[in-house]
Amino acid sequence: MGNVWLVSALWLGLALIASIVSIRVAISVALIEIMVGAVAGNTIGLTLTEWVNFLAGFGAILLTFLAGTEIDPQVVRRHFRSSMSIGAVGFLAPYLGVLLYARYLLGWPWPQAQIAGISLSTTSVAVVYAVMVETGFNKTEIGKIILAACFVNDLGTVLALGIVFAHYDLWLALFGALTAVALALLPRFAPWFFKAVGHRVSEPETKFVALVLLGLGGMATLAGSEAVLPAYLVGMALAPSFLADPELPHRMRIIAFTILTPFYFLKAGSLVDFTAVAAAAGLIVVLLVVKLATKFVGILPLTRAFRFEPREGMYTTLLMSTGLTFGTISALFGLTNGILDRAQYTILVTAVIGSAVVPTLIAQRWFQPAFQPIRAEIPPGAKAALDRPASS
Template identity: 60%
Template structure:
């Protein structure tokens, strides 16, 4: 934000959008990397995913606090989220127990209903619709822990249908001429993002006694950005806080941050896991017992 304000001379609101968009991590990229490498079953993978979740939750909250309309709609939105966080885990758990496996997928329809309803309230309050989705995921995680089939269906729906349409919309608003015109600024913003992430994450990794390889891997994955970065930039564009040229610049930086740190991390710093985490060991023991019980 400081770099955008005092070096690039962007407006205060545009600088805030830049700061928020480039402070995010990429849950989508990190989740995909963790699953494909098997690190999601290890303690380090779960730690990185949790850290990305907390980071993105913080950036979405910042977006809402800085730009929300403080009126009756915001009050209704906050009240609805509070009620949903208390009630929805019980309702979702009941639906999963009773309806999971039905062809019509009523449990997924329930989730979509909750997300769209709260997302509509968020839009009316000039907040970001992804915030209630994040909070619902947080409180309902326990209910989904033992329903892997539904989790798989949600993942397929998200990555195969919803995510591509979102990125088509976000990408269609990028101006190619603006990107080529701002290549120098894009490179500088990408460097600033990675340096600030390095300063913020790597020392903490060392404080928590990570070895150099694991600390560097964690820092690089925490430097990624994609979905929430583009969401923040699109939020700024649709509400007139940034120009289309600034939007194009930010989205290009965000995409670059999804690719470059991930390639470096996977190529040079991927942790060498030699033992099962306690969680994975428990999962495998449970699977063995179930197999024996079946026999």
């Protein structure tokens, strides 16, 4: 189909169908979009043009950035040990489990086994954040803890992919230096800029954020990395500004969830080849089970140790077991660099997408905890005034 407008109508029509189905069955629209994309990709075919890939990629970048803006520094400080521990173990347990399984039981060479371990070590920021926003849990303490743990988990994935496979050259050094400078300057410059331009119809704030994300994303690509990688860090750097002005992230979420993220999730689903999946269904299920089992063995005991409510512990473990953005990026990295063949890529991507759907579906359907907004911090002076008996 060469008509760009009809192609656009097809993709947005599928996104609309996914939204309606999501409302009717009370399941996250991100998961429904993945399923709709898989069915459409294997029946009517979905055209992955350059502009579709751009919109899908920008959707992943913006969604990852918005997830970073939800990291509340006060909540992270209050739950630093739990977020760090859950995130670190959430990466290490499946990475080592899948790596050893692929190397010694499947007989894959070390490079392929390492890509398998990295691909299935992730927690999907895109899926988790989409679920959090849809359910309102991004405004709760448990939601903030999960998002912070997601960051730590995926930071481990990014570092592993970078350390094992990065090209150590001047481009990588320049990318690292520019990212460090941007992260140092943004918390100071952005609040001043946002205040100076104000809320305008022309959306200068949104354009500024997009400029930073696309600029750093372009440098990441030149360095042989992925454009989505700096987005989370930029989001964390701008988190105080976004938390102070809830209207700004609300406007950016409208842009993301209306026109960008549907392309990302539909594209992710369309990459699943039902024929190849049927041929390797057993291995895909086994890899998915290995990932979920190692996540549970690593994370669930930690939720008990940090005194999460049982329902919150299971919900956290299930959401930390998801995978999509960095998992597919890692698998695609292996394919494009000749580390994986097409069959191995299909197996890993399908297992990754399965990990986006299965644990999230179970978490939402049976283990969603009670909604508890973040407790407001009461200044010491105000607390003392409240504690004083009322005068007669």
